[in-house]
Amino acid sequence: MFFGVYAMGKGILDEGLMMFTVALSTFIFAVTHLLHVGGPIQFDLIMSFIMLAIAIEFAYKKDILMTLHRYFCSLYLLWNHSRISKEYWNWRHWQ
Amino acid sequence: MNDHEHGSVKYGDTSTYLSVAALLLMGLLLVWAGVCYLNNIWNFTSINDDTYQITKLILSIFVFISAWYSFFRCLVTEGIVVMFTGISSTVFSLGSLLYGLEGLNRLDALFSIGIIMAALLFHRRNKFLGCASFILGLTMCLPYIFNYTGQSTLMGLGLLISGMLFMYYSLGNLLYGETGKNMLRVSQNRNNNSVINSKSVYVLTIVPGLLSFALLQILVGLQFILATSISLSYCFAEALLSLAIMIFAIYGLFKGIIAETIMMLIFAVSCFVFSFVALSGAYPSTVVDILMSVVLFATGFVFMIRKDYILGCSSLLFSIGGFAEGLFAFYILAGTLIIIAGLLSLYYSLDRWVVLETGYRLLSLDWIKATIGWPQR
DSSP: OHHHHHHHHTTOHHHHHHHHHHHHHHHHHHHHHHTTSOOOHHHHHHHHHHHHHHHHHHHHTTOHHHHHHHHHHHHHHHHHHHHHHHHHOOHHHHO | OOTTTTTTOOTTOHHHHHHHHHHHHHHHHHHHHHHHHHHHHHOOSOOOHHHHHHHHHHHHHHHHHHHHHHHTTTOHHHHHHHHHHHHHHHHHHHHHHHHOOOOOHHHHHHHHHHHHHHHHHHHHHOHHHHHHHHHHHHHHHHHHHOOOTTHHHHHHHHHHHHHHHHHHHHHHHHHHHHHOOOTTOOOOOOOOOOOOOHHHHHHHIIIIIIHHHHHHHHHHHHHHHHOSSOOHHHHHHHHHHHHHHHHHHHHHHHTTOOHHHHHHHHHHHHHHHHHHHHHTTSOOOSHHHHHHHHHHHHHHHHHHHTTOHHHHHHHHHHHHHHHHHHTTOOHHHHHHHHHHHHHHHHHHHHHHHHHHHHSSOTTOHHHHHHHHTOOOO
């Protein structure tokens, strides 16, 4: 997070924001697990949209490797959310 | 670093950093709160209440810190919105996690004054931010004003929509800042006033500092009149708000602004001591309030000699209110006087804020016309 904030402060916005958001999400997960409450899976869903936006930024800058990296990270977070939340999803509610 | 590598971002263009960092974090916090509010009603997924509160608490601490970054870059309006959202959310989460309490609606309603004012000021230079702030302000004040069915749904939707708008704005800024392409068609805020000089130090102390001070005064006055006992949510709110005021006051004091900062500091210390003692389970003493009133009486005279009549009247009324509460336990009288003093301070800080952003006075016809989009000659 400190590296991310420092990078953003020096004008390296995409990379800084990428580092900061991933670190923030991980930090929140670590704290919630240390306190023995479940991690906020739904938070991943929100974060995946930010990852997708960052992937678009990298695509604009023609940085193919980082674009793919962020794109798959976004997909992973989306998949992770859907996989775990299915266990809790109240299908009957929707039916 | 060169401009080619980093799009249109230039070194020192702090508005871009702020838009991306602080508003994105605030957007995340609001979206998270909105999703969880709606989930409580519609139950579309399973979110543990402790998980929700801990996530919200961590996010709000980061939001609170990023507000200070924006203040010390002289982005006052953005900073006020971010700071109030951070404090409100921290109070809610801390109260819920530690004592299972609800948030303090009265505090949110007071914060909404600042946020709606910020929305009006944003509206002049950036309609997108203005709209997002206005929805947030309305969402925060409606539960206190009206008690209606479907309140939680509207709260959730309001938080979700305003959060998404803030996130959209900050990501649009990121795209613009990095690539120079305004793909999302978000109007840019290039308010690059990051040079701190003697005038901006005064503004930085008076606008957010005195605004927080005025809101705390009104909160304390309302507590004297309306409440029958000291709630822990109120203590959390008082402690956090007084902590913020103390930071502004100490900053102003070191920069040579004496009377205003002494007034703010002594009240903030008194409130902080009160809330700390109440939170630790003891009964707070009124001795600090009496000492505070003596100091406020002196600062009131200083303001009167300086012909600063609004702040002078505010300080003197506040002092009399403090004596009425500390010496004679006249709570209704004390509360009324403190609320009047708070309203005077509120007017003063809002006036300085509007002058800073627009150059007009708060009650001038030109500013009202410009805000509502009335055609100017």
